[in-house]
Amino acid sequence: MKIERVELRLLRLPLARFFETSFGRSYDRTFVLVTVHAGGVAGWGECVAEHAPFYSAETTETAWHVLEGFLVPLLLGLSFGDPREVTPALARVRGHLMAKAAMEMAVWDLHARQQGKPLWAVLGGSGRPVPSGVSIGIQDSLQELVDRVAAERAAGYQRIKIKIKPGWDVDAVDRVRAAHGAVPLMVDANAAYTLDDADRLRALDAFDLMMIEQPLDYDDIMDHAALQRRIRTPVCLDESITSVRVAAMAIDAGACRIVNIKPGRMGGYREALRLHDLCASRGVPVWHGGMLESGIGRAHNLHLASLPNFTLPGDIAASRRYYTPDLIEPPVEVQEDGTVPVPADGPGIGVHIVESRVAAATLRHTEIRSS
Numbered sequence: 001m002k003i004e005r006v007e008l009r010l011l012r013l014p015l016a017r018f019f020e021t022s023f024g025r026s027y028d029r030t031f032v033l034v035t036v037h038a039g040g041v042a043g044w045g046e047c048v049a050e051h052a053p054f055y056s057a058e059t060t061e062t063a064w065h066v067l068e069g070f071l072v073p074l075l076l077g078l079s080f081g082d083p084r085e086v087t088p089a090l091a092r093v094r095g096h097l098m099a100k101a102a103m104e105m106a107v108w109d110l111h112a113r114q115q116g117k118p119l120w121a122v123l124g125g126s127g128r129p130v131p132s133g134v135s136i137g138i139q140d141s142l143q144e145l146v147d148r149v150a151a152e153r154a155a156g157y158q159r160i161k162i163k164i165k166p167g168w169d170v171d172a173v174d175r176v177r178a179a180h181g182a183v184p185l186m187v188d189a190n191a192a193y194t195l196d197d198a199d200r201l202r203a204l205d206a207f208d209l210m211m212i213e214q215p216l217d218y219d220d221i222m223d224h225a226a227l228q229r230r231i232r233t234p235v236c237l238d239e240s241i242t243s244v245r246v247a248a249m250a251i252d253a254g255a256c257r258i259v260n261i262k263p264g265r266m267g268g269y270r271e272a273l274r275l276h277d278l279c280a281s282r283g284v285p286v287w288h289g290g291m292l293e294s295g296i297g298r299a300h301n302l303h304l305a306s307l308p309n310f311t312l313p314g315d316i317a318a319s320r321r322y323y324t325p326d327l328i329e330p331p332v333e334v335q336e337d338g339t340v341p342v343p344a345d346g347p348g349i350g351v352h353i354v355e356s357r358v359a360a361a362t363l364r365h366t367e368i369r370s371s
């Protein structure tokens, strides 16, 4: 395959409702869309980098800069037979895993479309419906939190994740447990604590949580191992897991018992598939994370999440929680049993992209052709 041209778009979409993590509150999402073209077929990828460098060092503007100046020119010069060849060809560029992932995942979509197959089939998934959980941000009051949990349970989601930070943790979990009994519940700290907070985090052991996600710093494997020795609740790592090598180290060190997989965080599908297989071989369950993606990125996530070791409900919820309307039709919906079907409207990611909505949300557009 030889890619003939690549389009980059910078989009901004208002969120249906604000989303607050330990990093702060967002009212909209700005992101880069990558479209790769070959032989009259287009593949789409969505970059998970955000406007601000809080979740990771990358931003929309660093992604744009690195894609336009370095990654796209490397891809346009390449002839390859399999999308797995893309990542090694980009290895000269250090880091910038979110920018790399957006382009690599677009190539996988293109490859699947060229084969006339759904993306899950070329990734080795099953296309089965994906068990879905929901991620509830920090609210203005504990009562609002309890009410939002009620609304999301009524929608069918199989587990509830609530965001925590110092000052919004033990009380929040206590209130949710008191109001909602044994609902499958987990918390996500987005790296808001240090090992000095171990006693406070150990207090969460009383609530029978499925896991605590990324309690400590994004690059601190050893402190997570020390914490896991002191608490009963399983630690799940997200921000820390940027490669299979780091994941193997974290598992060996006892820093996590569960792994959150986001291909957008680790350079794309090639590395995400290897991570899936590593975790399966070590008996470590995984689930698919989310980054407030539009329907394009959300569809990608659903295809990957149909692989067999994604045994825990992921953060892949219905479009209406994020964007109304979404960039795709029909939108992603959760079913009564709390699963989300893998989109199957055609090959590749299997969704209809509403180009007029993409155009309306586009702040900047460029096209780069092979010379």
Ligand code: NPG
Pocket (backbone or CB within 6 Å): 021, 050, 055, 135, 188, 190, 238, 289, 290, 291, 292, 293, 315, 316, 317
């Ligand atoms: O449902 O897409 C979703 C959001 C899930 O909580 C979620 N994502 O830490 O994983 C995270 C968090 C996040 C969202 C982080 C956006 C950074 C940006």
